[in-house]
Amino acid sequence: MHDRTTxxxxxxxxxxxxxxxxxxxxxxxxxxxxAADLGPQRLWIAGHVTxxxxxxxxxxxxxxxx
Numbered sequence: 001m002h003d004r005t006t007x008x009x010x011x012x013x014x015x016x017x018x019x020x021x022x023x024x025x026x027x028x029x030x031x032x033x034x035a036a037d038l039g040p041q042r043l044w045i046a047g048h049v050t051x052x053x054x055x056x057x058x059x060x061x062x063x064x065x066x
Contacts (some may be wrong), residue, residue: 007024007038007054008024008025010043010052010053014027014040015017017054018052018054019021020044020054020055021037023055023056023057023059023060024054024055024056025056025059025060026057026059026060028057028059028060030056030057034057034058035055035056035057035058036055036056036058036060037053037055038053038055038056038058039053040052040053041053041054
């Protein structure tokens with residue numbers, strides 16, 4: 001699992017990136033073959049903890065945008 005600090009701030013991501021449809025770093029459309037699961041991330045919303053499940057393309061295997 002990648003450290004949340006390596007991910008872009010969720011507020012800067014598109015809805016598709018937040019849903020795991022597109023790469024959180026470069027925005028490329030993901031498929032089951034091209035996606036790398038970055039693991040569950042905790043998110044505080046209105047005093048409640050929820051989780052989101054970002055994914056990236058395999059160009060970003062370390063979870064660092066490049």
